[in-house]
Amino acid sequence: MQDAAHGALAPDAILTVDHLTMRFGGLTAVDDVSFSVRDRSITSIIGPNGAGKTTVFNCLTGFYKPTIGRLALRHGGAVHLLERMEGFRICKEARVARTFQNIRLFGAMTVLENLMVAQHNRLMVASGFSLLGLFGAASFRAAERAAIDKARFWLDRVGLTDRADWEAGNLPYGDQRRLEIARAMCTDPALLCLDEPAAGLNPRESASLNDLLRTIRDSHGIAVLLIEHDMSVVMEISDHIIVLDYGRKIASGSPENVRNDPAVIRAYLGEEEALPPEIAADLEGGR
Amino acid sequence: MATVTEASTPHRGTDVITAAKEAAIAAGVMAVLALPLIGFILVDVAGGVTLRTRFGGVLTAAAIVFVGRFVIAMLRGRGAGPIAHLTGLVTRRVAGWGAGRFVGPALVGFAVVLPVLPFSDRYIIDLGTSVLIYVMLGWGLNVVVGLAGLLDLGYVAFYAVGAYSFALLALHFDLSFWACLPLAGVFAALFGIILGFPVLRLRGDYLAIVTLGFGEIIRIVLLNWQDFTGGPNGLSSIPRPSFFGAPIGRSAPEGQTPFHEFVAPVMEPIAALFGGEWGFDAIHRIVWLYYIILALALVTNVFTLRIRRLPVGRAWEALREDEIACRSLGINPTNTKLSAFAIGAMFAGFAGAFFSARQGFVSPESFTYIESAVILAIVVLGGMGSQIGVVVAAAFLILIPEFGRDFAQYRMLLFGLAMVLVMIWRPQGLVSGREPSVRLHAERR
């Protein structure tokens, strides 16, 4: 039931988290959590509200410095220790991209511009740190066209091509969620971290989200780390699930194992009571 | 707007009452304020000082405020609707035509021919030069405030650095204006980076206060570093810009040809054609200065328009929208902000060098906080990030005090009134509307 090989990097793991602990004053939001994410897999983190899921993401992506712990990411033949890296380098060098629980788009900019900003570092080099760009060098124009093509590719994937020139802030909620995923993908990530991407989506939209995440894993070979409350998404697409409660990892394993784990059922329901019908339905949903 | 009008029609009675209530409160506040300010006056009577009262004045002030407030409150539901709608329509049109399509070229054309228009005299060309300095400063600050969203209240510091750089280089090393211009820009940009480095991790209000402080520090250093900057007396006999090496003046130093002789082979026949005579005229220098600042301002404009469409420009705007999202996309926020700060400062440096060359004299008095406030007001009133808006607002803010010269005491009052009116009717600035830096689909119109 527990992940094997803490301390050493498992050979097929892209991310290994060891003894991650995050304290805010007296509150321990994440308490000695260890897990790993296999390459080309979808790993979900679930748990009740306030369990510390988003805090794990914030530690991974450099927004918080963990109190204790090692976060090792393997990419491009090197191992990056994320806990020591400056926030923006985690995306730039270790190639970890993320989305946010409360969507963070560049609201006054267009959909396409949001995707261009995501390709900033490559375009910046191509524009000769703006010098070549100012004079409209051909090499820069080619790089910009390539960036637009990449943006268009992801717009097609998430079905936003028609709205490419809309202001991002004017998009409906579901479109904003998908745009945020497309934006993260435009950074060419090795690991994609999604914080509740299905929140507020209708059933049809969350079904197409499942397809999108599978494509990202299977066709693009990218590992996905997913926080999600919607069990129909989690149970259906996860390869591996980690359950947090009060900051501690209480279970992990395949969807099948986790669903039947008594500790998980207790965490979601409190003490030995019967399942409330809607949770039971949720848990059944994935079958 | 229409719904507001319809909704308010049936309740006209209650409207009047609420408006009157609002007006009464405002008048009460005014009366309290006016009591010490207007109500009492010290007069010099036969060598002694006595206290007189002017309660009539207090009442008048309160009455004016009552009426004004009442009218504004009544207009808000109705009259202001159509006005706001109309100004909105006009400015959206202006923004819609785009700076590039119609309004921009027309304005540039007007600016180019202004000195030869029949009504142009020394005063008008000089005024045009002043407006253009502020247009240039506004465009420079627009990079920092409008694009990068960094509220900089000390922009005038970089203007001062540019002005003193040129003055000192010219006086100590005998360098010409054209050699110093790039150097002044570089120095100002360096100052931008040095000042920016420690403060750019601050946000919003905090950044505003620290930049305000830095602006004052620069001015106070200039004021007190007597040996280097001349202290409050400033620096004088700063050389004027030459015309491709030919100084503009009645006579030139040994070995140089003055401007009017330099261009005589071309100008004499032209002047003869119109039945005039070609010779030295003091207006030559004013026209030449006007064209220099016009060129500098246009360079600033083209540069900022282009850089907005480059990755760094988009990163500035993204940073303004959401810094956290930027970091999650691998954008280095410090470097990106510093580049905005440095580029904004560089243009202030150019403008500063021009300013000291034009005046022939600089002193710390020209670089007070009020200057920063005026430049910021130009950017905000014009509509953040809008190039045309800056021109409109600069013309507005510089010309209003000029036309108000006859009642000079009330210039600041007029200035304040104009700001209040704009903020009531167009809180988003005179010209608003953002042009995307890149499009996927051709624009439909």
Ligand SMILES: Nc1ncnc2c1ncn2[C@@H]1O[C@H](COP(=O)(O)OP(=O)(O)OP(=O)(O)O)[C@@H](O)[C@H]1O
């Ligand atoms: N910056 C912070 N300062 C103090 N406490 C924090 C901070 N961030 C998170 N916490 C606390 O840490 C705990 C875990 O929060 P977290 O946001 O990680 O939960 P979550 O599992 O994402 O919950 P949800 O499902 O509601 O999103 C909460 O008690 C929260 O109040």
Ligand SMILES: [Mg+2]
């Ligand atoms: Mg959360």
